[in-house]
Amino acid sequence: MTSILEEIRKENPVVLDIPNMVTPQKVADAISYVGGSPIMCDSSNEGRDLVAIANSLVLNLGTMNDDNVKLDIIAGQAANNRNLPVIVDPVAVSASELRTEVFKKISNEVNIDILRGNVGEIAFTAGIDWGPRGIDADDGNGDRVQVAKIAAKQFHSIVVISGIDDVISDGSETYVVHNGSKELAINVGSGDVLDGVLGVVAAHHRGVHAVALGTAIVSVAGELAEEKYPADPASFEMEFFNNLYKLDDHQLSDEIRIEKINN
Numbered sequence: 425m426t427s428i429l430e431e432i433r434k435e436n437p438v439v440l441d442i443p444n445m446v447t448p449q450k451v452a453d454a455i456s457y458v459g460g461s462p463i464m465c466d467s468s469n470e471g472r473d474l475v476a477i478a479n480s481l482v483l484n485l486g487t488m489n490d491d492n493v494k495l496d497i498i499a500g501q502a503a504n505n506r507n508l509p510v511i512v513d514p515v516a517v518s519a520s521e522l523r524t525e526v527f528k529k530i531s532n533e534v535n536i537d538i539l540r541g542n543v544g545e546i547a548f549t550a551g552i553d554w555g556p557r558g559i560d561a562d563d564g565n566g567d568r569v570q571v572a573k574i575a576a577k578q579f580h581s582i583v584v585i586s587g588i589d590d591v592i593s594d595g596s597e598t599y600v601v602h603n604g605s606k607e608l609a610i611n612v613g614s615g616d617v618l619d620g621v622l623g624v625v626a627a628h629h630r631g632v633h634a635v636a637l638g639t640a641i642v643s644v645a646g647e648l649a650e651e652k653y654p655a656d657p658a659s660f661e662m663e664f665f666n667n668l669y670k671l672d673d674h675q676l677s678d679e680i681r682i683e684k685i686n687n
């Protein structure tokens with residue numbers, strides 16, 4: 425049985441999160457509920473100071489302006505210097521020239537430990553043609569595993585592709601987490617919540633398997649919430665957050681459906 429939740433709750437790591445302007449409260453709550461200590465930051469003037477007290481850094485690129493892009497680079501490089509894990513979420517990276525350029529800049533200037541996005545986002549970052557005619561795309565796991573592996577090798581990162589199943593790979597070791605809930609897909613910010621939870625886990629637990637367990641924490645919490653509220657999105661959200669707080673290692677081990685991919 426895993427002891428990851430017990431360990432992170434003992435460690436209570438400080439997660440510095442540079443959020444988007446849409447979901448900071450949700451992300452801070454999620455970090456706190458799974459056992460971390462969140463601090464959100466919005467000014468490049470305090471990036472270095474806050475990295476100095478953090479155990480991991482999350483850069484969410486969901487909304488951007490000149491100062492938070494500057495902050496992303498300052499904090500990312502300071503975190504690299506301290507050997508802290510850096511998690512990057514390239515939200516809607518293909519949607520505007522600015523998003524595409526900012527991600528390129530960050531990936532050139534900051535070492536990314538965990539790159540987390542949906543398959544379209546990750547494929548785009550890696551220059552992979554994803555879509556009806558992209559790499560045999562049928563949205564099957566085989567293709568998503570290939571996208572994760574290619575992106576992982578390109579960025580020297582652990583890549584998490586979230587979706588109906590979650591694919592977690594560093595290019596050679598790969599897992600698929602089969603848990604989840606379609607309610608998570610319509611809950612705005614569930615991906616950002618996943619980034620924050622990965623920040624908590626990665627603070628002290630490096631490696632692909634630990635990241636896969638971190639991914640499963642969110643997917644299992646969502647799956648259990650859907651059992652109770654299959655058709656009430658607002659009630660689902662409350663139950664999902666309750667589950668992030670209540671989930672323990674016994675329940676995680678009982679509920680997780682994780683597969684190691686062998687090629």
Ligand SMILES: Nc1ncnc2c1ncn2[C@@H]1O[C@H](COP(=O)(O)OP(=O)(O)O)[C@@H](O)[C@H]1O
Nearest residue numbers: 542586587588604605606608609614615642643
């Ligand atoms: N169709 C789905 N069925 C089950 N779980 C899903 C589905 N889509 C997303 N999830 C879950 O929702 C969480 C957030 O992923 P996702 O919605 O892909 O992020 P984003 O909000 O960045 O697009 C993950 O835990 C993922 O497993």
Ligand SMILES: Cc1ncsc1CCOP(=O)(O)O
Nearest residue numbers: 444446486612613614615616
């Ligand atoms: C709606 C929206 N617009 C810019 S960032 C954001 C939130 C994205 O959250 P998630 O990708 O986790 O659903």
